[in-house]
Amino acid sequence: MDFFDYLVSIYDYNEAILLSEISYKGYSLPWIKKKLKNLCDEEKIIRFEKGVYYIPVDTPLGKSKLNPKKVIIKKYINDGNNIIGYFSGMTFINMLGLSTQMPNITEVFTNNEPSRVREVPVGSQKVLLRRARTTVDSNNAATMSFLELMNFTDAGFYDAEKKKTIAEFINKNGITRESISIYSPYFPDKTMRTLVESGIIYNVTQ
Numbered sequence: 001m002d003f004f005d006y007l008v009s010i011y012d013y014n015e016a017i018l019l020s021e022i023s024y025k026g027y028s029l030p031w032i033k034k035k036l037k038n039l040c041d042e043e044k045i046i047r048f049e050k051g052v053y054y055i056p057v058d059t060p061l062g063k064s065k066l067n068p069k070k071v072i073i074k075k076y077i078n079d080g081n082n083i084i085g086y087f088s089g090m091t092f093i094n095m096l097g098l099s100t101q102m103p104n105i106t107e108v109f110t111n112n113e114p115s116r117v118r119e120v121p122v123g124s125q126k127v128l129l130r131r132a133r134t135t136v137d138s139n140n141a142a143t144m145s146f147l148e149l150m151n152f153t154d155a156g157f158y159d160a161e162k163k164k165t166i167a168e169f170i171n172k173n174g175i176t177r178e179s180i181s182i183y184s185p186y187f188p189d190k191t192m193r194t195l196v197e198s199g200i201i202y203n204v205t206q
Contacts, residue, residue: 003035004044008055014064016074019051048123068123069106075122076110076129083138085110086145088130089152096149096169098162109148111136133186140183142173147180147187147195155197167203176206 001009006024011017022032036053039045045053048066052075056063077085086092089107093099105119105126113129120127136144146169158166169175184192195201 004039007039007045011055013055013057014066014070015054016048016066016071017045017053017055018074018079019053021080066123068125071122072106072108072125072127076108076112076127083136083141084112085132085136086141086148088145088148089128092145092149093152096165098157098165109133109136109144134183140179142169143175143179143183144186146170146173146175147183147191150194150198150200151187151191153194155194155199158198158200163198163200163203166200170203174206175204177204178206180204 003024007017007022019033019036024032036045036047040047040053043056043063045055046063046066047053048071052071054066056066058064074080077083077087085108087095087107088109090099090101090103091105091107094101094103105128106122107128107130109130109132111132113131115129116131118129120129133144134140146166149166180195
């Protein structure tokens with residue numbers, strides 16, 4: 001299997017491919033970079049930004065475009081093997097359907113950011129990266145994103161319909177009082193205050 005066919009088999013079309021994750025038959029990084037450049041010259045792959053590529057498909061309007069959200073997820077949320085972050089702020093509120101307001105910047109907490117806070121471009125998207133309060137993994141990401149929501153909002157934000165949506169999120173993701181007690185110390189006091197004053201604490205039944 002040649003290098004291009006290998007990339008297709010592992011990553012498929014219109015998916016973010018990070019240079020840092022490519023491993024092919026023990027070849028060196030310089031060799032891989034050279035092969036990627038050759039494939040870019042042949043328009044078999046496209047360089048989205050430094051260190052990020054994708055395999056396009058042909059459309060009536062030309063080569064397909066890669067959705068920046070896929071790059072954000074791959075670099076900062078789920079690297080394909082591990083959960084390493086979560087969406088937050090208005091981004092998360094919009095994803096839950098708690099607001100129709102479209103944020104002009106995507107907010108993320110991630111293990112892959114050493115700075116306390118930093119804004120970076122990902123394609124046409126602006127991303128506000130924040131260093132994870134503690135290491136994020138598949139066991140705590142839902143609880144951490146939930147607590148982040150409580151910290152970001154006030155008790156008055158939650159009407160009956162929003163509480164119902166939050167209750168569904170809690171149940172779907174198995175958020176428990178035990179997990180909240182483990183991770184709440186990483187958050188400001190306001191987090192638990194919003195949780196209690198909004199009454200959402202009563203939706204955490206386990």
